[in-house]
Amino acid sequence: MAQDEPLDATTIVGASNVPKAKIYEVLNRLIDKGIVLTTMDGKKKLYMAVDLQTVIHKIKLDFENDIEALKQYKIKRTFTDEHIWTLKDESSIASNIEQLLEEADSSILFLAWNESMERYRELLEKKERQGVYVEVLAVGGLESSLTRQYSLIPLLDAPEPSQLLIVDHMYLLFAGVEHESWKAIKTMSKPIVKAMTDYFYHDVALTQITKKYGEQLLQDEEMERLLTRLIY
Known part of the structure; x- marks a missing residue:
């Protein structure tokens, strides 16, 4: 059918591998999909394929719409895994x-190196505008409109980057680099979520203490060593 002239069902049967008994079923499906046109010529029904570029464009649009629908589809767990x-x-x-950020309903705690956090900055700002409580700690600093953000400037050469995300006090993802490759764990385990929430605020507190009293504390070599170990 990929030609410029309309054809009737009998001609299409002869030019295709579709059985005569199935031809109208197949043609109707193609019409429903919008890739075959139909018209009446007297008492005869004629069919013609839609232009190939139009079909490609339609398939592309349908695919993009399906992807958007999948993005909007959310499954909320009704149990603790x-x-x-x-x-x-x-x-x-x-x-x-x-x-996890997209699906956050009430709160987001996020610790990451600034290069990683910048990737999600606009999404974090959007979630805060939507009323989600957002608190971030960016190693190396971050320029954003977030209300609750802390910047940790490394005291010495920083270790391998890591990312800690806690959403709605339920979902946790912790990622780090091992042997030059990113690896992560993801869990809803309450003890682990609580422990890592404490870890997040432990680093926030140390960041603020270092920011306010850093010069005095770092004059003591032992204190500098302890602070470096605690923060990293």
């Missing part, structure tokens, strides 16, 4: 972080 799930691959970890 105590398992600790492992993730590998930086792009997979980034996708999980973005999904």
